[in-house]
Amino acid sequence: MKVGVVTFPGSLDDTDAQRAVRLAGGEAVALWHGDHDLQGVDAVILPGGFSYGDYLRCGAIARFAPVMTEVVAAAQGGMPVLGICNGFQILCESHLLPGALIRNDHRTFICRDQTLRVENASTAWTSDLSAGQEIVVPLKNGEGGFVADEDTLDRLEGEGQVVFRYVDVNPNGSLRDIAGITNERGNVVGLMPHPEHAVEDLTGSGTDGLALFTSGLAALASR
Amino acid sequence: MARVIVDVMPKPEILDPQGKAVHGALPRLGFTAVSDVRQGKRFELEVAEADEATLAEIHQMAETLLSNPVIEDYAVRVEAAE
Numbered sequence: 001m002k003v004g005v006v007t008f009p010g011s012l013d014d015t016d017a018q019r020a021v022r023l024a025g026g027e028a029v030a031l032w033h034g035d036h037d038l039q040g041v042d043a044v045i046l047p048g049g050f051s052y053g054d055y056l057r058c059g060a061i062a063r064f065a066p067v068m069t070e071v072v073a074a075a076q077g078g079m080p081v082l083g084i085c086n087g088f089q090i091l092c093e094s095h096l097l098p099g100a101l102i103r104n105d106h107r108t109f110i111c112r113d114q115t116l117r118v119e120n121a122s123t124a125w126t127s128d129l130s131a132g133q134e135i136v137v138p139l140k141n142g143e144g145g146f147v148a149d150e151d152t153l154d155r156l157e158g159e160g161q162v163v164f165r166y167v168d169v170n171p172n173g174s175l176r177d178i179a180g181i182t183n184e185r186g187n188v189v190g191l192m193p194h195p196e197h198a199v200e201d202l203t204g205s206g207t208d209g210l211a212l213f214t215s216g217l218a219a220l221a222s223r
Numbered sequence: 224m225a226r227v228i229v230d231v232m233p234k235p236e237i238l239d240p241q242g243k244a245v246h247g248a249l250p251r252l253g254f255t256a257v258s259d260v261r262q263g264k265r266f267e268l269e270v271a272e273a274d275e276a277t278l279a280e281i282h283q284m285a286e287t288l289l290s291n292p293v294i295e296d297y298a299v300r301v302e303a304a305e
Contacts, residue, residue: 056289060291064288092293093291098293100291102294103240104240105240106240145238147237147238
């Protein structure tokens, strides 16, 4: 199973995401922002970082990168797509996911091991987790406050599109403690915390993050 | 040549941490008259002519790139010739 990881100018966590894919048993394929080419991959990860220097708004320029035309079309066709941190911001700017991410309410960059509650374990990226389970993965962002209008928030909650919620503390002012969401179909997932940094015991806060990548591969295997 | 200004502001209901930070700094400098600050962006677009077609295009770019309608409002105006 080939999982593409897009590198934009300013991406930081693309190699970690590739590594997480390999540790989960998949083949990681490096995709370049400037190519109109997904190289035949079965799924795509948009990694964390500061694409295009976060100029204008986080993810606003990356959304119009050539490769995103292909990613948006593939996502609309059902391909599993995971957006982590800056990747989540890009998915929102691309309208593949509703809402937007704004500057943390406390105005400082945050970097901590964050407990999350799994709210939806039936997406393409969470099937190896269980609803109600708590996991710990690193969180690091300056603009991670999830916002949407009340109607959208109600719809997300009602349709089970909230995938992860912050537990114990809300680290960035996200409305309704939302850490990650999915689209109606469940193939596109975006979250601010970094599961790709929690895949090995040697580093990070454990291996809870690995389940997202094994889930993605399982979703591909079952198609 | 003409100059078209696009002002982009966070929607009133959206938290504006940057504006809050500026507002918090003012009293420390002795400025006490300001009760609230909202921070936005101003784009100055140079165009050959600010005709109807160009302005329609600018509205389109304001909606798609210059602002994010989920969190921001924008306003377009033509700057008076000097």
